[in-house]
Amino acid sequence: QVQLQESGPGLVKPSQTLSLTCTVSGGSISSGNYYWSWIRQPAGKGLEWIGRIYASGSTNYNPSLKRRFTISVDTSKNQFSLKLSSVTAADTAVYYCAREGAGEYNWYFDLWGRGTLVTVSS
């Protein structure tokens, strides 16, 4: 079955750029039936949707977040990635990648990675 796995550094210094990758296994990221999203969760707090990408490279971002996020896709590697620039301690969180339906109003998350903890600290 399809699985998602996040990878990336667990510790990032303030003002640097955070880079995370989500590897899709057991299925193709180019299947056309799904969007691929990033969601984060600070310790003890709720979930915040960051944005999503389609296999074509088309993206949507949470309009409530400042434009420090960039999501990209590498279909040859069956991966999609998240970059967050100028990180601060407020960006410390567990970052999840998730699959979202691509059909109209199927925009819920039916598959999640295990999550990766990113700590911003000097």
Add this chain to the structure above:
Amino acid sequence: DIQMTQSPSTLSASVGDRVTITCRASQSINRWLAWYQQKPGKAPNLLIYKASSLESGVPSRFSGSGSGTEFTLTISSLQPDDFATYYCQQYNDYSRTFGQGTKVEIK
């Protein structure tokens, strides 16, 4: 942005209890609402979509209802595995927003 508000924030209940969690949207979201269960240290797990559709593999003791701005998640008979935090999520517009969560604790 559409704001989602869950109540209560914490709920204490016993095994076998009927449990209801409410989620209110700041504007109408039709039936475009999902519910998730999250256990400590784990990713959320989809329970319900389109307000009342049960995700495959989810026990039938979970049910969802509502439309417009008010929604409920009901667990008909609480089981030991159900002690967790539950989140609602709207997908009516391009910004997916979650409720703040409801923690179901052992009474």
